[in-house]
Amino acid sequence: MVTTVYDVTTFNGSVSPYTDIGKVINEIIADIKSNQTTQDTRPGAVIYIPPGHYDLLTRVVIDISFLTIKGSGHGFLSRAIHDDTSDTSNWFEVQPGSSHIRVKHTDGTDEAFLVRRSGAPAEVGRLNGIVFQDFCIDGVASTKPYVEGNHKIGISVQSDNDSFRFEGMGFVYLTQAMVVKGADACSFTNNFVAECGTSISLPGASQVAKITNNYLISAWAGYSVFAENAEGILISGNTILWACNITLINSNRCTVSANKLLSNFPSMIALTNGSSENLISGNHFRRVYGDGTSTRFDDLFGLVHINGDDNSVTANQFSFSVPAAGISPAGADPTLILVAGGARNYLATNKIKANLGVKVVLDSSSTDTKILYSAAESQLRAHTNDYKLVATP
Template sequence: MSTVYDVTAWTIPGSSVTCYDDIGAVINSMIADVKAHQTSQSAKPGAVIYIPPGDYPLKTRVTVDISYLTIRGSGHGFTSLSIRYNTSNTSAWYEINPGSSHVTVQNTDGNSEAFIVTRGGDPRLSSVTFENFCLDGMAFTPNENSYTNGKIGIRFDSANDSAHIQNMGFVYLEHALIVKNADALRVTDNFIAECGNCIKLTGSGQASTISNNSIGAGYVGYSIYAESFFGLLVTGNNVFPRGKSSVTLVNCTLSSITSNRFHAFYPGVVNLSGVCTENLISGNHFYRQPETYGPFVGNNNGLDDLFGLVQLNGSNNALIANHFSFNVPSGSITPSGATPTLVLVKSGDGNYLASNHFVANVAVHTVVLDASTTNTHVMDSGTSAQFQAYSTSYGFRATP
C-alpha cells in the first residue's frame, strides 16, 4: 500500500467526483484511506498527498485529523490579485490568476475554512505539514480592496505540535492562517499577502518560529498576531505596508522580534499589548510613510501618530539597535500639528531601550514614557529634545 497519493490519480469510491470537480472531497477520501490502512497503534507513518501544478476548485472543507500528514504541491503560485482588481483592462496581460499548484477556495459546503486541522483526545496532532501550493480566495464583492470575504485558508483548531507551513502562497483570504495552541510551530518561506489577516496564533504556545516570509495584511487586519506565546521567534520577515500592524504580541513572554523589515503606512507597526514581559525587539528596520496607492488612500488602521510606531506594554522588555525611518509630510500627521511618537513605553517596569537610530523628515519624539511607567532605561535613542517623559522614574542618556 503506497503512502504517497496524487490527487489527479485518485478515484473516490462510489463517486465520479475528481480533483477537477472538488479537490476537497478527494483529499478527504485520501485521509479516510490512510486511516483505514493504518490501524496499528504502533505503526502509523502517515502519508504525503501531492497536488501537481494545475487549477483545482475546493468546494468541500478538508478535515485533517491524523498526524504525520504532508500536503504538498509544486509551486506556491502566488500573484497579486489586488493589482488585477485595480486595473481597468487586463486583456493584454500574460496571466491574471495564480498558478502552479493552485487551489481555489470556493467553500460551497457552507464552511469558512479550506483546511481545518483538528482532533480530540490524546496525543495531540503532530507533524502536519502544508507546503508549496497556493490557496486563492478568488474575486469577491463588493470591495476586493478590503480583503474581507469570510474565507479562511488553514485553521489549526486543536492542540498541535511540530506543524510546518512552508513555501505556501495565500491570497485573497480574510484569514490566511489561524493556529491554536501550537508548540514548535514553523511558518517559513511563505508568500502571504492581500489577505485580511495573514498569521494569527491564538490560545497559547511555545518554541515557535515565524521566519523568512513575505507578508502583507489589509488595513483592518494583522500581518502577524500572537497571544500568550512563550519563546516565539519572529525573524527575517519582509512585512509589506497596509496591515493594521506588522506584529502584535498579546501577553507574550521571552519572545524575540529580530532582523525584520517593517514597511508601514500607519502607526502601530509593532505592538506589545496586554502584559508582555522579557521580550526582545532588535535589529529591525522600520519605515513609515503615507499611503501611496490611489485606491487605498483614505483607508487607515484608526491609530494616530501619538500611538507610536512601536508601543510597549509590560515589563523588562528590550528595544535594542533598531533603525527607524519616518517620512510623513507634516500635513498628513494626526492629530494635526502633533509631534509624532516613534516609540511609546505605555506601561510597565524595567523596560530597556538602547542604541536605536532614528531618521525623520519632521520633528519627532523618538521615545515617550507614559506616567505609569517605572524604572525605564533609555540610552542613545534620541536627543534630549526628542525624549519626552511623563514619569519621574527613569534613566536617560542622550544620543551624543
C-alpha cells in the same frame, strides 16, 4: 502493498480534483485511516498536488498526524493588481499558478483546511508533524481591507498540536491566511502571504513558534502576526509590508529581529497586556504614507508600543517619512516608541531619521526606563521622572 504517497490527479475519487479537490483530499484521508488502523501502524502519508487549477467546494478536515500536503510552487499572483487594472486582455497570466487551489465553498464553511481532532489532548494525544508545503490557497474575490472581506480562512488549526510546518505556501484574497491555536514548536517559513486581512494568527496560547523568511503583506484592518499568551516566539528575517502590524498580547521572552518592516500606519510592533522580557533588535522600521485609510491607531500609539516589564528595544533603524497633513491627530508630534507602562524597559542605540518632530514617549505608569542613545533630549517626552537618559548627541 498499501500506499502512503497519493497524487490527487490519479487517486480514484468520486469527483475530479479539478471540480472539488477538497472532497478528493477528504477521501484520501479516509483511505489513509482505513489502512493505518493501530497505534503502531500510523506513519502518515503524503498527498501531492501537481501544478494545475483546482476548485475547492468542500472543506478539507484533517484529524490525523504526520500528513504532508504538498504541491510544486506557491504560485502567487496579485489579484488586487489584476482587479485594479482596467484592461488585462494582453496579460500572459490572470490566475495564480503552480499548484493553485481556488476556494469556492459551497458547503457553508469558512476554512479551506480545518485541522481538528475530537477529544481532549490528554486523552487522545496531540496532532503531530503535519506539513503544508508549496501550494497556493486563493480566496478568488475580495475587497480591501479583507476584514471581514469574504470570511475565508486558508488553514485553521483548532486542536493542540506539535511540530507543524507551513513552508513555501502562497495565500491571496483571504480574511485570514493561517490560524494555529495551541501551537508547540510550529514553523512558518518562506511563505508568500499578500492581500489578506491577517497573515499569521496564534490565538489561545503557543510556545517556541518560529516565523522566519516570509513575505507578509497584509492590509490595515488585520495583523501581519498576532499572538496571545505566547512563550518564546522567534520572528526573524521577514519582509513585512503595507500595514505591518505585529501584536503580541501577554507574550513573553519573544525575539523580533532582523526584519524589514514597512507600514502606512502606526503600530508596527505592539507588546501589550504585560508582555515582558521580549527583545526587539536589528529591525528596519520604515513608516510612510500611502494606500489605505485606518482609524484603528493614531500616531500617538507609537510604531513600537510597549506595556510590560524588562523588554529591550535595541539597534533598530527608524525611517519616518510622512507628510504633516497625514498625521493623526492633526498637528501632533508622531510617536516612534511609546512605553505605555511597565518597569525596567531598555531602549538602546536606536537610530532615528525623520522628516517631522518625532518623539520617544514615556507614560506616567512606566518606571525605571533606561534610554541610551535612542533619542535626543528634544525627542524625549516623559510624563514621569522615573527614567534614566543618555541622550543621542
